[in-house]
Amino acid sequence: MSRLKVRKTYKLWIGGAFVRSESGRHDESDGFNYPxxxxxxxxxxxxxxxxxxxxxxxxxxxxxxxxLYRAAEALESRAGTMGVPREEVDxxxxxxxxxxxxxxxxxxxxxxxxxxxxxxxxxxxxxxxGVVGIVAPDAPPLLGLIAELSPALAGGNVCVAVLSENxxxxxxxxxxxxxxxxxxxxxxxxxxxxxxxxxxxxxxHRDLNAILDAAxxxxxxxxxxxxxAETIKRVRHGEAARTYEDATSNALNRLExxxxxxxxxHPVGA
Amino acid sequence: MSIETRTSIVWDYAPAPESTDHIRLRDRYGIFENGEFREPxxxxxxxxxxxxxxxxxxxxxxxxxxxxxxxxxxxxxxxxKWAALKDLERAKYxxxxxxxxxxxxxxxxVVETLDGGxxxxxxxxxxxxxxxxxxxxxxxxxxxxxxGVNAREVSPLGVxxxxxxxxxxxxxxxxxxxxxxxxxxxxxxxxxxxxxxxxLLLAEICQEAELPPGVVTILPGDGGTGATLVRAPGIDxxxxxxxxxxxxxxxxxxxxxxxHLTLELGGKSANxxxxxxxxxxxxxxxxxxxFFNQGHVCCAGSRLLIQESVRDEVIAKLWPxxxxxxxxxxxxxxxxxxxxxxxxxxxxxxxxxxxxxxxGATRRTIECELPERGxxxxxxxxxxxSPAHRxxxxxxxxxxxxxxxxxxxxxxxxxxxxxxxxLAAGIWTDKGSKAFEVAGALQxxxxxxxxxxxxxxTAAFGGYKDSGFGREGGPAGLRPYLNIVR
Numbered sequence: 041m042s043r044l045k046v047r048k049t050y051k052l053w054i055g056g057a058f059v060r061s062e063s064g065r066h067d068e069s070d071g072f073n074y075p076x077x078x079x080x081x082x083x084x085x086x087x088x089x090x091x092x093x094x095x096x097x098x099x100x101x102x103x104x105x106x107x108l109y110r111a112a113e114a115l116e117s118r119a120g121t122m123g124v125p126r127e128e129v130d131x132x133x134x135x136x137x138x139x140x141x142x143x144x145x146x147x148x149x150x151x152x153x154x155x156x157x158x159x160x161x162x163x164x165x166x167x168x169x170g171v172v173g174i175v176a177p178d179a180p181p182l183l184g185l186i187a188e189l190s191p192a193l194a195g196g197n198v199c200v201a202v203l204s205e206n207x208x209x210x211x212x213x214x215x216x217x218x219x220x221x222x223x224x225x226x227x228x229x230x231x232x233x234x235x236x237x238x239x240x241x242x243x244x245h246r247d248l249n250a251i252l253d254a255a256x257x258x259x260x261x262x263x264x265x266x267x268x269a270e271t272i273k274r275v276r277h278g279e280a281a282r283t284y285e286d287a288t289s290n291a292l293n294r295l296e297x298x299x300x301x302x303x304x305x306h307p308v309g310a
Numbered sequence: 311m312s313i314e315t316r317t318s319i320v321w322d323y324a325p326a327p328e329s330t331d332h333i334r335l336r337d338r339y340g341i342f343e344n345g346e347f348r349e350p351x352x353x354x355x356x357x358x359x360x361x362x363x364x365x366x367x368x369x370x371x372x373x374x375x376x377x378x379x380x381x382x383x384x385x386x387x388x389x390x391k392w393a394a395l396k397d398l399e400r401a402k403y404x405x406x407x408x409x410x411x412x413x414x415x416x417x418x419x420v421v422e423t424l425d426g427g428x429x430x431x432x433x434x435x436x437x438x439x440x441x442x443x444x445x446x447x448x449x450x451x452x453x454x455x456x457x458g459v460n461a462r463e464v465s466p467l468g469v470x471x472x473x474x475x476x477x478x479x480x481x482x483x484x485x486x487x488x489x490x491x492x493x494x495x496x497x498x499x500x501x502x503x504x505x506x507x508x509x510l511l512l513a514e515i516c517q518e519a520e521l522p523p524g525v526v527t528i529l530p531g532d533g534g535t536g537a538t539l540v541r542a543p544g545i546d547x548x549x550x551x552x553x554x555x556x557x558x559x560x561x562x563x564x565x566x567x568x569x570h571l572t573l574e575l576g577g578k579s580a581n582x583x584x585x586x587x588x589x590x591x592x593x594x595x596x597x598x599x600x601f602f603n604q605g606h607v608c609c610a611g612s613r614l615l616i617q618e619s620v621r622d623e624v625i626a627k628l629w630p631x632x633x634x635x636x637x638x639x640x641x642x643x644x645x646x647x648x649x650x651x652x653x654x655x656x657x658x659x660x661x662x663x664x665x666x667x668x669x670g671a672t673r674r675t676i677e678c679e680l681p682e683r684g685x686x687x688x689x690x691x692x693x694x695x696s697p698a699h700r701x702x703x704x705x706x707x708x709x710x711x712x713x714x715x716x717x718x719x720x721x722x723x724x725x726x727x728x729x730x731x732x733l734a735a736g737i738w739t740d741k742g743s744k745a746f747e748v749a750g751a752l753q754x755x756x757x758x759x760x761x762x763x764x765x766x767x768t769a770a771f772g773g774y775k776d777s778g779f780g781r782e783g784g785p786a787g788l789r790p791y792l793n794i795v796r
Contacts, residue, residue, distance in 0.1 A: 101768075102443060105450065109405060134398055141401060141450020144768050148785050149457050161746050284398075292457070309747035 050074035050208075052081060052232065053215035055088030056225020061233070069209055070123070077233035079241040082200070085229035086245050089171045089198040092226030097168045097196040101144035107222045108140035108193060114221040115214070123210045124182045131284040132186040138288045139190035146195060146295055154303065161306040166299040168196030169274060170249035173242040175235065175264070177254045177280030181207040182214060187281030188252045189228065191294035200229045200248070202239050208232035236260055243267035250274035250298055254281070274298070323636065326643040328430045333420050335507065338369045341377055341530065342513035344384040345523025351376040356532075358506055361427035362640050362649040362684040370506045373531040375538050381527045382544040385469045385496045388524025393466050393494040397453035404449035404492060406519040407512075411442040411484075414515065418508055422480055423640045425507040427649030427685070428603050430641050440765060441484035444783075447767035448488035451788060455493060458785035463795040466494030467570055468546030470791065471539045474509070475552045476502035476651050477606040477707075482551055483509050485782045487526060488767075493791035495547070498527040500539055502552075504652045506530040537563075545569060549790065551608075554705075554731075554776050572780025572790040574608065574772055576705040577733030579754065580726035581611030581762060584719075585619045587738035591760065593627045596711070599736055599762035601635060601647055601689055605709040606655070608777075609734035611762055612706060614713045615722055621715050625693065629674065632689050637678045647709055650685040659687050659708035666692050666701035671712070697728060705731070719744065723751045732774025736762045755781070 051058040052075050063078035075081075096104070112133045115122075119129040146166050154162040172192045177184040181204035192199050203211040215230050231238055235255060243251055243264040251273055253264055261277050268275045276297040281287035338355060340347040350371035357366035373381070392400070411418065415438045422433040455464050470490050474482035483499055490497045501509035513528040529535060533556070540548045540560050547570035550560050554575040564571055581599045583592050599611025616624050640648030650656040667673050671692045680686040687708055695702050695712045702712050716722040726735055735754040737745050749757040755773040758764060765771065770786035772778060780790045 102446070105446065109446075137401065137405070138398060138453060141452075141454065143450075144447060145450060145454060145457065145785075148768070149454075159747075288453075291454075306746060307743040308750060309743055 048072065050212045050232070052077055053212070053219070053228070053230040054081065054085045055091070055229065056219070058215070067233070069207065072209060074208055074212060074232050077231040077238055079237070081231055082238055082241040082245065085200040085231055086171060086242070086247055088226040089200050089229055090247055092224055093168075093170055093198045096198055096224060096227050101147070104194065104196065105140045105143035108136055108143065108190065111218055111221040111223060112136035112140060114217040118213070118217050122182060122213050124180065128180050128183050131287070132183045134284045135183065135186050135190050135281075135287040138284075138291070139194040142191070142194040142291065142295065146299065149292070150296065150299060150301070159308045159310070161308050162303060164301050164303040166195070167302055169298050169300050170197060171247065172197045172199050172298050173245070173248050173251040174199055174201035175239045175242070175251070175253045175255045175260070176201055176203050176211065177256055178204045178206050179280065180282060182210040183282070183287065184254060184280045185211050185214070187287035188254055190287070191291065192252065192298045193227065195295050195298045197250070197298045198227045200242060201231065202235055202242060203230055203232045205233075205235045239264065240267065243273075244270070246271050248273060250276075252297065253277045254279065256280055323644045327639065328420060328423075328641045328643060330420055330424070330641075333417055335368045335421065339506070339510045339530065340371045341373055341381070342510065342516070342526070342528035343377070343381050344527075345517065345521075347513070350374060351380070358425060358504065360424050361504070361651055362681065364683050367424055368507065370510070370530045373500070373529040373535040377529060378535065378538045378542050381498050381529050382469060382542050384524040385498055385527055386544055388522060389468055389496045392496050392522060392525050395494075397455070400492065400494065401449045401452035403519055403521050404445050404452060404488060407515055407521070408442045408445035408449060410515045410518055411438065411445065414511070415439070415442070418480060418511060420641075421511060422508050423648070426476060426479060426505045427640050427651050428606075429645040429648040431643055431645065432603060437478055437481045440767070441481045444481070444484040444767040445488045448492040448787075451489070451785070452492040455788060455792065458788045459792060459794060461794040461796065464493075465793045465795055467791060467793060468495060469544055470495045470497050470547040470549060471542065471545045472497055472499045472549045473536045473539070473552060474499065474501055476505040477603060477608070479505040480508035480512060483512055486549055486551070489782070489787045490549070490791050491525065493788055495791055496525045498529055498539060498545075500529050500531055500536050503532040540564065547571070547791070549780070550574070557778060570790065573778035574780070574782065575733075575776060575778040576707075577608045577610070577731045577773065577777050578613055578703065578705050578729050579609050579611050579731070579734040579736070580613045580615050580729070580752075581736035582615040582722050582726055582738065582748070583617060583620065583624055584722070584737070584739040584744070585617040586740050587620075588740055588760070589620065589624060589627060592624070592738040593631050595736060595738060595760070595762045596628060597631055597635070600711040601709050602763050604647055604650060604687070606651055606707055607763065609756060609763065610707075611734075611736050612711060613702060613726075613729075614711050615725055616713060616715050617722070618715045618717050625713070629691060632691060633676050635676065635689050637676075637686065637688055638681055647689060650687050650708065653685055655707065656685040656687060659706055659710065662701055662704060662706045663690060663710060666695070666699060666712070669699045669701075671695045671699055671701060697725065703729070719748065723748060727751075727753045730776040733777035734758070
């Protein structure tokens with residue numbers, strides 16, 4: 041007897057829940073409907089991210105590394121189901137692994153003790169900047185997102201990402217992998233839909249600390265710069281990562297964008 | 311009900327022994343060479359015993375000169391491929407090992423306690439999790455070496471010979487192997503003669519992780535095996551953790567060669583209590599500093615320096631606290647102080663404690679019931695100790711603390727530094743500016759403020775002076791295993 045296949049309903053991932061767009065709108069890709077998120081969904085996602093930001097930042101670097109490693113494991117085990125070439129999944133897993141190893145290296149590499157000319161112990165320590173918006177490139181749809189997401193998470197930030205506009209399903213599938221890998225609810229929020237609509241809403245959001253733009257749309261980039269200026273957001277424009285090397289060779293630059301440096305002074309003696 | 315009535319109820323501990331049901335030890339362990347266990351070439355096996363019962367646990371091979379030569383040969387053969395492996399792939403092997411240690415944590419903890427005598431609570435909560443964390447940390451460095459040492463180009467050293475002590479057998483193996491492998495070296499590790507089992511389980515883990523043959527060799531044996539290993543042609547670097555006497559021998563043996571060397575040796579660390587310290591917190595730190603792992607800790611806070619004004623108060627709090635330590639079966643989850651690692655070590659402790667009494671210090675040892683078999687030494691406190699007494703100078707490596715006093719901060723620093731050793735120190739004060747000033751003046755590789763015996767894979771550990779040179783942990787732990795090309 042033939043068996044009718046159960047189709048997957050693609051949903052947004054906000055605050056750890058799989059939800060439809062509050063707007064009820066949809067688009068279609070590869071024979072599946074998927075939600076076309078709205079500006080309200082962007083606001084919901086930023087609110088969920090903000091709620092998750094402090095607990096995530098307060099975890100030990102070791103614990104965050106373990107969780108990113110777990111995410112790599114979960115993604116590897118779904119390699120055949122991601123709807124992208126195997127090489128892209130492999131590279132994505134490797135990028136996650138690379139940044140899983142960064143969580144407890146950021147502080148020794150970016151921070152340090154300052155040899156100040158007075159009897160003080162002065163040290164500068166990197167801290168997460170907070171809620172990071174990501175505008176993912178159209179292609180590669182999975183690796184292009186992972187390359188932006190991984191360093192932000194490794195640095196202790198939480199993310200709201202606008203996914204590939206013309207090929208969003210792999211990233212929506214990624215939500216299922218992340219959802220089973222101890223990534224706490226709200227730490228990653230994924231929105232499918234029209235890039236310009238969502239990215240500008242994200243860029244204009246006053247409770248966002250940084251924006252990583254890898255969409256390669258010059259006009260949008262300029263608009264994001266203008267929007268960022270309103271609340272002094274940190275902005276990084278980069279090209280879409282197409283290989284593991286693209287995503288990792290400039291790791292320090294990627295990490296610095298999502299990092300604040302705090303210098304503390306403490307008297308020594310007297 | 312009045313408070314008095316409530317506190318007068320005595321809540322005694324029921325026995326809470328850990329089960330050994332799922333532990334499957336082999337009758338015999340050979341040498342782990344070229345990815346497989348093999349018989350020692352001269353056929354020599356020696357039983358390893360449980361120091362809490364004196365019962366044998368398994369027979370373990372003793373590597374002889376031919377085994378050392380073969381180990382070096384297989385390591386040399388494995389080196390070029392391992393060193394040339396893409397760095398992220400090397401990282402993946404180390405991540406696998408970290409994961410396997412986590413997966414097999416219960417087994418490793420139980421075997422560590424059976425073989426070494428340390429309380430299960432410690433092997434379960436400290437040794438094994440830290441060993442996994444160490445592999446995890448250095449896995450993450452494998453593809454970031456240049457960031458770690460601020461270099462544009464680095465290269466591994468080659469074949470490293472590593473010798474670890476019996477006090478933290480698996481943890482010390484992790485401290486040695488993880489950075490060595492992350493940097494692209496291959497390693498020959500010699501576990502201690504009395505505690506080889508968890509290193510041999512780690513060999514099984516290397517197999518499970520599909521680590522290429524020859525990248526890790528586990529070569530059990532005694533001091534003779536170690537002495538042969540460090541002198542073997544084809545060894546590019548030696549890393550040793552153990553006594554200062556053996557460390558000195560190794561340094562002398564390598565004189566005139568180009569073999570790299572790092573040494574992590576003994577200590578007689580000062581734990582300094584100032585009058586402005588939170589004393590109850592300090593008491594817990596003193597107890598943890600000296601009675602953790604029966605005092606078999608190279609950085610143990612074995613010289614307790616107390617400011618005179620609070621000396622009586624500290625002793626008045628410390629002594630009854632010591633009386634509440636539970637000494638006995640290491641497999642009992644409530645045990646605080648387990649078995650002394652070996653008959654030999656017990657004798658060393660007894661000799662030094664006797665010297666303390668002969669030289670005029672006042673000895674107090676807690677009263678407790680000790681098991682009939684096995685090696686035991688009850689927690690002991692010496693007061694009226696002078697800086698010239700042997701118990702103030704020599705490393706006892708047992709649950710024995712020597713109390714000295716000081717009047718001023720300058721005197722505390724001078725007394726703390728009045729040692730050939732310089733591994734660690736503790737400072738107890740609620741004044742941060744004072745703590746940092748004292749920390750800066752101490753000749754010690756690790757200084758803990760208002761805590762003691764804290765370890766982390768990200769934090770460098772190692773000594774000044776006769777406590778050795780080289781650091782383990784964090785980016786500093788990469789340097790001993792790398793050439794900085796430019």
